[in-house]
Amino acid sequence: MLTACASQPPQASDKPALARARDHTPAGDPRLHVLVNRLSWGASDSELNLALQLGPARYIAQQTASAPPAALPPAVQGQIDSLTITQKPLMALLADLDSLKQADDKQPYQKELTRLAREAASRHLLRALYSPQQLREHMSWFWFNHFNVHQHKHNIRAMLGDYEERALRPHALGRFRDLLGAATRHPAMLRYLDNDQNAANRLNENHARELLELHTLGVDAGYTQRDVQELARVLTGHGVQHSDKTPHLRRELAGFYVREGAYEFNPARHDFGDKTVLGRRIQGRGATELDEVLDTLATHPATARFVCGKIARYLLSDTPPEPLVRRMSEAFLSSQGHIGDTLNVLLGAPEFTQAEPGKFKDPMHYVISALRAAYDDKVIRNTTPIFNWLNRLGEGLYNRQTPDGYPLTADAWSSSGQMAVRFEIARAIGTHSAGLFKSEEGSQATEQAAFPQLARASYYQFTRAMLGPDTRQALDNTSSPQDWNTLYLSAPEFMYR
Amino acid sequence: MQRRTFLSHTCAASAGVATLTFSSRLLAASPDSPRFLLVFLRGGYDALSLLVPTSGSFYQEVRPHIAIPLAAGDQAGAVPLTEQWALHPAVEAPLRPLLQARQLSFIPFAGTDDTSRSHFETQDSIELGQPLGPQRNFQSGFLNRLASVLPGSPAMSFTDQLPTVFRGPVDIANTSLKGQLKNGLNKPLQSALASMYQHHPLGAKVQEGFEVRQEVSSTMAGNMAGEMEAASRNAVSTNGFEQEARRMARLMRERYALGFVDVGGWDTHVGQGQLTGYLATRLGQLASGLAGFADEIGPTMWKQTTVVVISEFGRTMRENGNRGTDHGHGSVYWALGGGLRGQKVLGEQTSIEARTLFQNRDLPVLNDYRATLAGLFQRQYGLSPSAIDKVFPACQPRDIGLI
Numbered sequence: 001m002l003t004a005c006a007s008q009p010p011q012a013s014d015k016p017a018l019a020r021a022r023d024h025t026p027a028g029d030p031r032l033h034v035l036v037n038r039l040s041w042g043a044s045d046s047e048l049n050l051a052l053q054l055g056p057a058r059y060i061a062q063q064t065a066s067a068p069p070a071a072l073p074p075a076v077q078g079q080i081d082s083l084t085i086t087q088k089p090l091m092a093l094l095a096d097l098d099s100l101k102q103a104d105d106k107q108p109y110q111k112e113l114t115r116l117a118r119e120a121a122s123r124h125l126l127r128a129l130y131s132p133q134q135l136r137e138h139m140s141w142f143w144f145n146h147f148n149v150h151q152h153k154h155n156i157r158a159m160l161g162d163y164e165e166r167a168l169r170p171h172a173l174g175r176f177r178d179l180l181g182a183a184t185r186h187p188a189m190l191r192y193l194d195n196d197q198n199a200a201n202r203l204n205e206n207h208a209r210e211l212l213e214l215h216t217l218g219v220d221a222g223y224t225q226r227d228v229q230e231l232a233r234v235l236t237g238h239g240v241q242h243s244d245k246t247p248h249l250r251r252e253l254a255g256f257y258v259r260e261g262a263y264e265f266n267p268a269r270h271d272f273g274d275k276t277v278l279g280r281r282i283q284g285r286g287a288t289e290l291d292e293v294l295d296t297l298a299t300h301p302a303t304a305r306f307v308c309g310k311i312a313r314y315l316l317s318d319t320p321p322e323p324l325v326r327r328m329s330e331a332f333l334s335s336q337g338h339i340g341d342t343l344n345v346l347l348g349a350p351e352f353t354q355a356e357p358g359k360f361k362d363p364m365h366y367v368i369s370a371l372r373a374a375y376d377d378k379v380i381r382n383t384t385p386i387f388n389w390l391n392r393l394g395e396g397l398y399n400r401q402t403p404d405g406y407p408l409t410a411d412a413w414s415s416s417g418q419m420a421v422r423f424e425i426a427r428a429i430g431t432h433s434a435g436l437f438k439s440e441e442g443s444q445a446t447e448q449a450a451f452p453q454l455a456r457a458s459y460y461q462f463t464r465a466m467l468g469p470d471t472r473q474a475l476d477n478t479s480s481p482q483d484w485n486t487l488y489l490s491a492p493e494f495m496y497r
Numbered sequence: 498m499q500r501r502t503f504l505s506h507t508c509a510a511s512a513g514v515a516t517l518t519f520s521s522r523l524l525a526a527s528p529d530s531p532r533f534l535l536v537f538l539r540g541g542y543d544a545l546s547l548l549v550p551t552s553g554s555f556y557q558e559v560r561p562h563i564a565i566p567l568a569a570g571d572q573a574g575a576v577p578l579t580e581q582w583a584l585h586p587a588v589e590a591p592l593r594p595l596l597q598a599r600q601l602s603f604i605p606f607a608g609t610d611d612t613s614r615s616h617f618e619t620q621d622s623i624e625l626g627q628p629l630g631p632q633r634n635f636q637s638g639f640l641n642r643l644a645s646v647l648p649g650s651p652a653m654s655f656t657d658q659l660p661t662v663f664r665g666p667v668d669i670a671n672t673s674l675k676g677q678l679k680n681g682l683n684k685p686l687q688s689a690l691a692s693m694y695q696h697h698p699l700g701a702k703v704q705e706g707f708e709v710r711q712e713v714s715s716t717m718a719g720n721m722a723g724e725m726e727a728a729s730r731n732a733v734s735t736n737g738f739e740q741e742a743r744r745m746a747r748l749m750r751e752r753y754a755l756g757f758v759d760v761g762g763w764d765t766h767v768g769q770g771q772l773t774g775y776l777a778t779r780l781g782q783l784a785s786g787l788a789g790f791a792d793e794i795g796p797t798m799w800k801q802t803t804v805v806v807i808s809e810f811g812r813t814m815r816e817n818g819n820r821g822t823d824h825g826h827g828s829v830y831w832a833l834g835g836g837l838r839g840q841k842v843l844g845e846q847t848s849i850e851a852r853t854l855f856q857n858r859d860l861p862v863l864n865d866y867r868a869t870l871a872g873l874f875q876r877q878y879g880l881s882p883s884a885i886d887k888v889f890p891a892c893q894p895r896d897i898g899l900i
Contacts, residue, residue: 194766194819202818206766209615209824219618225856394657394673401761402539404617407658411636414699415659417672420706423682423690474693483686490690492697 031353032056033462037497038315038359039063039347040134042369044376045458047134060347063135064340066173070132075379079126083119085161090187091261093158094242117157120164121397122383128368129380135343139172140164141364142314144398145405146307147183147215149192151398159188159262160398176307176337177298180215184294187240187262193403196239198232200271208232210403216297218306223278230275234282234289237270238263256286298337304329310408312346317359318409324349357466357496360410363393365497366422370429370489371436374452380436389425393418414495423490430454430485454485467493525752526651531801531877532749532794534756535640535662537624538783538808540763541616543822544829545811545860546776548603548842549575549583550849559815563771563822573772578603578841586772587781591788592833599839600791600799602899606846607830607869608810608862614824616764619809624662626867628891639867639888640757641665643874646884650754653709655745663757668701670709674744675737678717681710716751717744742786746793749802763808767819787833800835803877803900805870811860814849827860830869836877836900844869844897864897872896 036043036051039060051059071077080086084093093116100109127137144164151157167186171179183189190196193207208231213219241264249257249268256267265287272284280296282289297303308328312320328345335341346352361369367389371380380386390396395413400406407413428434432451464472471491478484488494526532549565550556557564567583568574575583578596582605595601611622611629622629626639638660644652644667654663654671663669682690687707694700738760749756762779769776787806791799807830812822845863847853855861871885871894885894 194821197767197819199818204766204817204819204821205823213615213618219613219615225614402616402764411664412658414702415654415671416668416702416706416709417654417656417670418658418706419699419703420672420681420710421679423686423706424679427682427686468696470695470697471693474689478689483689486686487689487693491693492699495699 030462030466033466034357034497035059035347035353037357037369038352039138040372041128041138042365042372042497043458043462044372045456046376047372048458048462050132056353057348060344063133064173064343064347066340072127072132073130073379076126076130079379079381080123083123083161085116085119085123085165089261090159090162091242093162094155094262097155097158098242113155113157117151117160117398118384118387120161121387123161124164124397125368125383125386126380128364129371129375136169136172138315139339139343140169142311143168143172143179143183145400145408146310147179147189148400148403148405149188149398150401152401154191156188156191157398159186159191162186162261163188171339173340173343174338176303176332176339177294179339180294180298181291183215184211184290185238185260185263190238190240190263195235198236198238199269200233200236203229203232203236205229205232208235211235211297214403214405216306217300217302221300221302221306227277230277230282231293233271233273233275234277234293237266237268238287238290239266239269240264241266258287299333301329301333304332304337308332308342311342313408315346315359316352318411321351324351357493359497360414361495361497362406362408362413363390363395363418363422364397364406366495367393367425369497370426370494373454373489374429374485375436378437382436382438385428385435389428392421393425422495423486426489427486430487430489431482451482452485453481454488455481459488463493467491524649524651526754527649528798529801530647530650530754531803532754532756532798533643533874533877534745534749534758534790534802534804536783536787536804536806537620537660537662537757537759538763538806539616539620539759539761540765540808541619541810541812541824542763542779542808542828543765543769543776543812544605544808544827545814545822546769546771547585547588547780548578548605548829549585550581551575551577551583552581553848553850555850556814561816562820563769563816565771581846582842585777585780587777588784591781591784595788595791595833596841600833600835600837602832602837602840603842604830604832604844604864604869604897605842606827606844606860606863607807607866608826608828608864609866610862612826612856614810614826616809616824621661623807623809623866624660626662626870626889635661636664638662638664639870640755641667641669642888644669644755646880646887647754647878651752652755652757653748653753655741655756655758660757660759668705670705672709672713674713674741674748678713681707681714712752713748716748736782736785738782738786739789742790743793746790750794750798765812765821766817766823767821769821787831791833791835796835803832803834803836803873805873806831806833807866813858814854814860815858825859826855827862830864830866832873832899834900838898838900840898843899865892865895867892868895869897873899876900 032051033043035056036047040047054062097109097112100112131137149156151160163186167182171182193210194204195207198204205228209228212223217223240262242262247266247268253267258265267286270286274284275282277293282292309325312325312328328342331345332342367386391399395406430451471493474487475484478487546565551567565585566574568576573586575585576589577583592601609619609622611619613619624638625633627633640662641664644650652669654660654669655674656671657673659669659671691704694703745756745758760783765776787804794802808828810824810826811828812825817823847863867889871889871892874880874888875885875894876896877900
């Protein structure tokens, strides 16, 4: 479907290209483009064509359904299948690492941890770029950010793949309660928020506080320091165990022991006294106390408001309309926290397809949408450049040190320094293949593709009509296709979704 | 692009607001304007490992594994500053020259009236610098308001993103000076980009981004050679923060009167260490960086420079079950500068014992950050009461005698 050749930049008067585009596909409705751009990681040709084929209502229904995973392109699936994190379960990874750690030279241990984190990042990026389940991938990043952990604490780098694969992504469109339970009990989270150190009479309230403040109710929901301390007592004993060993337990405690993979509930570390959380009396009885508290938190109206407001800010606008957030909260509560049902309210709302894109892209959205526009039809083989760009822009995967996750609003990402770096990345993507097709070993021979072709049918069909006169003029005045690409990806219109 | 060309360009583009806010930045700060740098330690650093209480035994009793011991004979330990306080040796060593020159002060019992003990809530509170309550404007940070009452004082945030403290109507440049510095786009691409943004609200920022990139590379041109030379001579290896701090000093000496940087990694719930260990290393790097900043900005400019180091809260008085500390309340702020009066520890104080703790767990706050900074700004800039009220609304400045 390429309509412009590399040596000849497209012009406004490029009639044949325009005519061809119009002959073969229906005229682009900007609202469809806006819908796809907001729902997915960015409008690619194939995503636009899919939405065009299905129509908006069926496209939304397909994306929110918790259907079995649609197939990835084989070249992407092949890359994912070859990863160690795909082939080995977490316990096996930890066992390998623990034996590496015994060595005097700690470098191989550290290198392996870093390699495993990069594998997780690679998988995450490939799915964001190429998965047909765009809404699931889009929300998986959101939930990681909501239940944020930082890779550079202890051995969390080894746990990221499992955390995403088993705790977050399967529940990304499912029930919030399942997601909350899986994230709260995952070794990555227990370790990140120090709950693996939290024990009876040696309380560590870090996890308890963030569970209330960031994961469920939100900071102004009226809970107290006392609630934090009581929840910390509930959380005592929930921890991490790498080895196959089980602790020696007194007979009366042995029945309370729980073990699932690297997650362990050790009753010897648990405070079995009764607790009161948010005015509710929790009878001391072991691991299931936490389930009772999570049940309460997951269906709390404050949680519904907090989570729905955050989803609307992420997908729609820095200042989402209050009535829409209220309707989402109602759907969240009446569906017992079903995320897909809640998303249906948002995606089906007229505000979601209004023609004015008003949400400034954060770096992840910016970089992924640029690459989806550029390399929809050609599978990237090396995600290292993407990884580096995100780090340069301050939004690297797994790199947010604090549990609040990255900010989701424009003011965090639109400063002068951010814009300058963004343009440099646009140039890198627009003018050469930027290392995206090098094999991981760095051999030059396998590098394909000189630079992407962004001036093509979909540009004339959907995008050009949405560009302002200044942008059109700058594009039309450009004599080199590489500069055209750079300007297109740097245009103000490309900064918003 | 020349400044003159740019001005006519934006005027032609009728970006009136952009020109207005932008023009203040284009001029380099006069060599006579005072310099102010705010360093924010994100994560709530454990101030009681920095400034060690030496009267009474309460501190040692409630921190059996992590209390910093006092230096005794040839035993390393905290170095006494006053009758009540001693300083962590990892900080004392790099900053000894400044201490001896009476250019370093500490303000214990400092902080906010925000008692949420949430990192994010309290950081926001401080950066906004507005009275607590539902009426806060989240688009207005106190350093932006300070910039608005100090014409001719261009400001720079040495961060990847523009922090809350600098948000507001005055356009503030930002760029991180960590690690390797990159070159920008060529001029033709820059002009094409500028033309695309000429009528766009982000237009001024786009231009500013190009200009700052230019300034940084020209100011750093000589410095880079120096950094490489130092490395090749195998001089004491510069840690990341010191390199960054020296670059900030160079830019502030040349053209920026107000600066901000944040340093993370202070949330020590587990195994924070004592004389050595995680926290000691972080504190030592911070102190070396601050010493490097003072050195690099040069003796003349240092005389009119003040650096203030703050954090969102202190940590619990008592150690937790993991040889760490949890979120607390009162902190210790630092002030450095060539114009300091040089009292080593100042501000309102109380004894440290169980009965004086806030909610029986934390240091109390006796020196409100707004009142203290307002008092400092009043003296440093001679600001009028109405200007002070703009920076910190509804706040009574308190001059604790820093400068």
